[in-house]
Amino acid sequence: MRIFYLEDNPLIAFHVEQLVEDLGHTFAGSLDSFTALKSQFDSYAMDVALIDIDLADGRTGPDAARWLKDRKVPCLFLTGQDHIAADAGDVVLGTISKPVSLQALADSLELVPQGSKQQAH
Amino acid sequence: MSEPLFSFGKLQKVLILAPYRRDADYVRQLLLAHDIDAEIATDVHSLGNKLQGIPGVLVATHEALKPDVLQTVAAHLEAQPSWSELPVVVLLDKNAPTETVRVHLNRLWPRARHLFYHRPVKPAELISGVQSGLLARRRQQDLFENMEREVELRRELNHRVKNILASVTSIFEMTARQSASLDGLKQDFRGRLTALAGVHSTVFDADGEQVSMAAVAALIFGPYRQEGSDRILASGSDVLLNREAATTIALCLHELATNAIKYGALSVPEGKVDLIWSVDETSGDLSLEWTERGGPPAREPSRLGYGTRYLRSALSMLFGNPPTFQYAAEGFGFSARGNISQLT
The missing domain is CATH 3.40.50.2300 (Response regulator)
Incomplete structure (x- = not known):
């Protein structure tokens, strides 16, 4: 699967990129804000998105997840803000707590339904 | 909020x-x-x-x-x-x-x-x-x-502490997976943490939110300066970086410097490095150029190490486009370019 990551901490993005590759998936890229996602969405091809709650433009992760869901991209929260993730739990397939482990990431990616892959842009 | x-x-x-x-x-x-x-x-x-x-x-x-x-x-x-x-x-x-x-x-x-x-x-x-x-x-x-302000500050502090701990976890995990020995792990992890701690202090001492590119370069290259010889020549225009950009660039410079010492121009006594940064007046783009010379020829690694992966990932996020690496006979080179308005 092509996995996109919305995260404003480059060190975590760098780590997750490695974990995604370890699991045999493709890292589709990362952006640090909902604003950047909205303007650059068309440049990325993704089958699933990992989303942090607090981004460079504020607590916009839940809005970003809703926005992506409207565009048929399944989403998972990857965050240390579990209680806020729970409030928007209906928007996402699941929540992965930080710090992320390979196993937790693998388990959560299992939740992505088969055939949810969209056409590459 | x-x-x-x-x-x-x-x-x-x-x-x-x-x-x-x-x-x-x-x-x-x-x-x-x-x-x-x-x-x-x-x-x-x-x-x-x-x-x-x-x-x-x-x-x-x-x-x-x-x-x-x-x-x-x-x-x-x-x-x-x-x-x-x-x-x-x-x-x-x-x-x-x-x-x-x-x-x-x-x-x-x-x-x-x-x-x-x-x-x-x-x-x-x-x-x-x-x-x-x-x-x-x-x-x-x-x-x-x-009281309201204190609640806000505590919330922000909590967010920052969590973020730092998550950063340290990622640095540790990524360092550990690339280390061949415990000594190597200790040395690399300590070096990266020291760079992270250093940039935090530098930003705090500046004014809390912004720091000059020159101060970031001085921080990272300071420990490598040998008396009487500047083997890393760092120069550029006045550029202010925000906390996040300063942290990313400091950690990138740390990776470039340690790589040069282990494998590049700084692995031999006569080798030198130039770091030049500039801002394009019209586009506002900041560009960074790292050029090694006088050392062994650079060869593209068969597998990506921590430094290369970090530079690519972190600078892609910061600048909105990936950096380029040159593996030349004269030595390793690296350049990155992106819009400064996102940085300050």
Whole structure:
């Protein structure tokens, strides 16, 4: 699967990129804000998105997840803000707590339904 | 971030409860004449409504304090936020026993500041009492705002601490997976943490949010300077970086420097490195150029190490496009370019 990551901490993005590759998936890229996602969405091809709650433009992760869901991209929260993730739990397939482990990431990616892959842009 | 708890202004309006004769009008006119905003509660229902707006001071006549009024005010006092203490001015009849009323009201109305005056009250005394109540309210307002600010700061601090711990976890995990030995792990991890700690202090010492590119370069290359020879020549225009950009660039420079020492130009005595940065006046783009010379030829690695992966990932995020690596016979080179408006 092509996995996109919305995260404003480059060190975590760098780590997750490695974990995604370890699991045999493709890292589709990362952006640090909902604003950047909205303007650059068309440049990325993704089958699933990992989303942090607090981004460079504020607590916009839940809005970003809703926005992506409207565009048929399944989403998972990857965050240390579990209680806020729970409030928007209906928007996402699941929540992965930080710090992320390979196993937790693998388990959560299992939740992505088969055939949810969209056409590459 | 958080909604203000109240939208009642600044607790500077006086609420008057004086249902008999023209007392209320008289007090209101007196207060207005002294530039003190005041409104009248005509009955217990109106009192309940107006208390919702949270008055600065309540002025009440003794005879107005009927059981339902006492109860309405008590309920309001009970519901006040922790920082609030309603100043109450009670206008007693000439021969009323102040102590009895005081004891009674202290019991019924805790968390209020009671002031008692016997009628007829001298206007100057009443004004002075109301003003001291309003002043107390101003102090309470300050306290409330400080408490709000503290909550905000604690939230921000928590967010930053979590972020740093998550960063350290990622640095550790990524360092550990690339380390061939425990000594290697210790050395690399310590180096990266030192760079992270250093940039934190540099940003904090600057002004808390911004730091110059030159200061970041000096921080990272400082430990590698040998006496009498600058083997890393760093120069560029005046550029201010925000905390996030400074952190990313510092960690990137750390990776470039340690790589040069292990495998590149700085692995031999005569090798040198140039780091040049500049800002394009028209596009606002910041560009970074790292050029090694005088060392062994650079070869593209068969597998990506921590440094290369980090530079690619972090700078792609920072600049919006990936950096380029040159593996040349003269030595390793690296360049990155992106819009500065995102950085400051």
